[in-house]
Amino acid sequence: MNATIKRIAINVGFGYSPGLNTVISGAVLAANELGWEVVGIRDGFEGLLFRDRYPDRGLVLLTPELVETLDPSSNILGTAVRNDPFHVRIINAESLVEEVDRSDHLLKTLQAEGIDAVISVVGTQGLSILYKLHRKGLNTICIPRSVENDIATTALSFGFNSTLSFVTELLDRAKQAAQSARQVGVVEVLGEHSGWLALQAGIAVCADAVLIPEIPYDLQKVATKLQDKFRTGRSHGLVIVAEGALSVDKEAVVASANPLKASLSPLATDYQGSHVIQRSGHAAQTVALQLQRLINQETYPLVLGDWVKGGAPTAVDRQLGLSYGAGAVRALHAGQTGVMVNFQPPNLSFVPLMEAINKIRIVPADSEFVQIARSLGICLGG
Amino acid sequence: MTNSSTNQTGLVLNIQHFCTHDGPGIRTTVFLKGCSLRCKWCSNPESIHPKPELAYNISKCIGKKQCGLCLKPPCSEGAFYVLEGEDDRIRINWDLASDCGQDCVDLCPTGALYLFGQAMTVEQVLDEVEQDSSFYRESGGGMTLSGGECQLQPDFSAALLQEAHQRGFNTAIETAFNVPWSHVEKVLPHVDVVLHDHKLTDPERHKKWCGVDNRQILANMKRAYETFPDKTFIARTPLIPGVNDDEDHIRSVLAFIRPYHNVIDYELLPYHRFGESKYGFLGRVYELKDFTSPLPESVQRLRSIIDEAFGRSSPLEQTHELKP
Numbered sequence: 271m272n273a274t275i276k277r278i279a280i281n282v283g284f285g286y287s288p289g290l291n292t293v294i295s296g297a298v299l300a301a302n303e304l305g306w307e308v309v310g311i312r313d314g315f316e317g318l319l320f321r322d323r324y325p326d327r328g329l330v331l332l333t334p335e336l337v338e339t340l341d342p343s344s345n346i347l348g349t350a351v352r353n354d355p356f357h358v359r360i361i362n363a364e365s366l367v368e369e370v371d372r373s374d375h376l377l378k379t380l381q382a383e384g385i386d387a388v389i390s391v392v393g394t395q396g397l398s399i400l401y402k403l404h405r406k407g408l409n410t411i412c413i414p415r416s417v418e419n420d421i422a423t424t425a426l427s428f429g430f431n432s433t434l435s436f437v438t439e440l441l442d443r444a445k446q447a448a449q450s451a452r453q454v455g456v457v458e459v460l461g462e463h464s465g466w467l468a469l470q471a472g473i474a475v476c477a478d479a480v481l482i483p484e485i486p487y488d489l490q491k492v493a494t495k496l497q498d499k500f501r502t503g504r505s506h507g508l509v510i511v512a513e514g515a516l517s518v519d520k521e522a523v524v525a526s527a528n529p530l531k532a533s534l535s536p537l538a539t540d541y542q543g544s545h546v547i548q549r550s551g552h553a554a555q556t557v558a559l560q561l562q563r564l565i566n567q568e569t570y571p572l573v574l575g576d577w578v579k580g581g582a583p584t585a586v587d588r589q590l591g592l593s594y595g596a597g598a599v600r601a602l603h604a605g606q607t608g609v610m611v612n613f614q615p616p617n618l619s620f621v622p623l624m625e626a627i628n629k630i631r632i633v634p635a636d637s638e639f640v641q642i643a644r645s646l647g648i649c650l651g652g
Numbered sequence: 653m654t655n656s657s658t659n660q661t662g663l664v665l666n667i668q669h670f671c672t673h674d675g676p677g678i679r680t681t682v683f684l685k686g687c688s689l690r691c692k693w694c695s696n697p698e699s700i701h702p703k704p705e706l707a708y709n710i711s712k713c714i715g716k717k718q719c720g721l722c723l724k725p726p727c728s729e730g731a732f733y734v735l736e737g738e739d740d741r742i743r744i745n746w747d748l749a750s751d752c753g754q755d756c757v758d759l760c761p762t763g764a765l766y767l768f769g770q771a772m773t774v775e776q777v778l779d780e781v782e783q784d785s786s787f788y789r790e791s792g793g794g795m796t797l798s799g800g801e802c803q804l805q806p807d808f809s810a811a812l813l814q815e816a817h818q819r820g821f822n823t824a825i826e827t828a829f830n831v832p833w834s835h836v837e838k839v840l841p842h843v844d845v846v847l848h849d850h851k852l853t854d855p856e857r858h859k860k861w862c863g864v865d866n867r868q869i870l871a872n873m874k875r876a877y878e879t880f881p882d883k884t885f886i887a888r889t890p891l892i893p894g895v896n897d898d899e900d901h902i903r904s905v906l907a908f909i910r911p912y913h914n915v916i917d918y919e920l921l922p923y924h925r926f927g928e929s930k931y932g933f934l935g936r937v938y939e940l941k942d943f944t945s946p947l948p949e950s951v952q953r954l955r956s957i958i959d960e961a962f963g964r965s966s967p968l969e970q971t972h973e974l975k976p
Binding site: 356357359361364365367368369398399624627628629630 | 687688689690701702729730733735736743745747748750804830831832862863864865867868
């Protein structure tokens, strides 16, 4: 396939993370070296699905000169709220709302534009949609993006390191606030299915406890750990809780959980049950309230929500973004398609999309990070 | 009624017995599948898409070791999967399972996989509705068509309502009126009571929250009020905090309906979240997860405005639940 490539496209799936422009730059610079032209599709696939909405017909020419001027923390292409060409919501001629399959239309448009392949920067859902498009004939390379680092097969998803750094900085501040107020701060961080962000940030700030989805928590253990510290004269505490963390107490789980996302959640254990996010802040509120009943100290919940995904990328993510972008071009040049770029330090490789979907990268019980946390005296609640 | 009418087939979501909030008396409500709006607060998400739809209840799954039938053909590759670990129950990749239908459901021995929506004839529906007929006589009730949007299946709805009339049942529909007028013309002649939504007044805000503007809706309402003066209309607003729970909206609806004497009431249906779990069964995300029900005193305040407009001195006790 590589001998025939002249023009490729790049787009960004639903959601955002720091430094998306670095991925775009990496792809543009690498493609330029091969003499390929790169265009960006605006707002996921919407630029090509609703071309009339865009003055530039939904495609923007990406040149090395242009990418030199891009702010690394931004995303020149934008994203879509929905990014599924198989279920595109439209208003038909009779003013009725309906969802239609526009995947054929999308593939024809790409062909008409002379686009030989598409590089997509996507999260877990985007991988499945791109896999579906690949099965219909789209040449595609996916780049994993997840601030929770929960995409399987790759060791490090793009965006995670920047978010980790920012969360760590905020936790430092939360710790100082807790110290000053002589209270126990319970801080909720992103992590519906996996606790990498909570665990690694918790280690970085030497939190008193870290509660993650992979290890059901017993708050009595957390309370005991805090009480031990209070007896030595400490008057504050810091507990990090991932939003998908759950209690070992089944009744508490049922009482607190909302069935809303149960069947959506790959880790759900029943339709009413665990690993279900009630709402942003629910995990922190639940833990803060229950913990306060168990210890002789005030607690307060704090929520670091989606906004930690914004901001400037770290050096690691800038380097990773450029590498992923260039790696995707390398994959196309090597004749690959229907694969995800996979980073297993120090190597970049490519895995078929089928191997990347339907899996979650969770924190194993014997993970080195779990061992480190325990060694540092951080209570994991279980 | 001809055989061809009673043989008419529609896509039925559910038949619910002993309903007390869908028109006068005790009623049997027939929910049809398919809707032409996408209200973000919809409490019946299973009614939206106009075709049978896969749903999944993981608590009924017995796992790969004991079953695992859905992991093999003819089910699509990757549509069903099992995570690593001790729990071997099936997970669904909803993006890849979107084409799954009856074939996949038939494979599932425990009913964990099921379909929302089944084709039924007018005769089949009415045979079930008829079981409650003694309650209609006692209470002044009857059959209500709801949805989804029941007027999206105009021929089936018309045949169903007509046959219900012939069997002596009072008929009602719940509608948002976002359909071509040709549908309304077919359906309304066979309806006694029309319960219809005024969700938002402003066209652009209506588009944001319900997926399309309300121009067709308002035009249909006016035309319906005028074309069918003998029908009873009851306006309704699903009261969504921060969306339409303001006096301006209530007063603008009142201004819209009060010139018409056949619009006999205006009801408020406070927002609730009872439908959330169904989003999970369908693999969809409920967009209003941080919304809460309006405060009772706010609802009462708005109801008093309506009472005043209708010349009622004391507040009505209204405890109706939100319907889509």
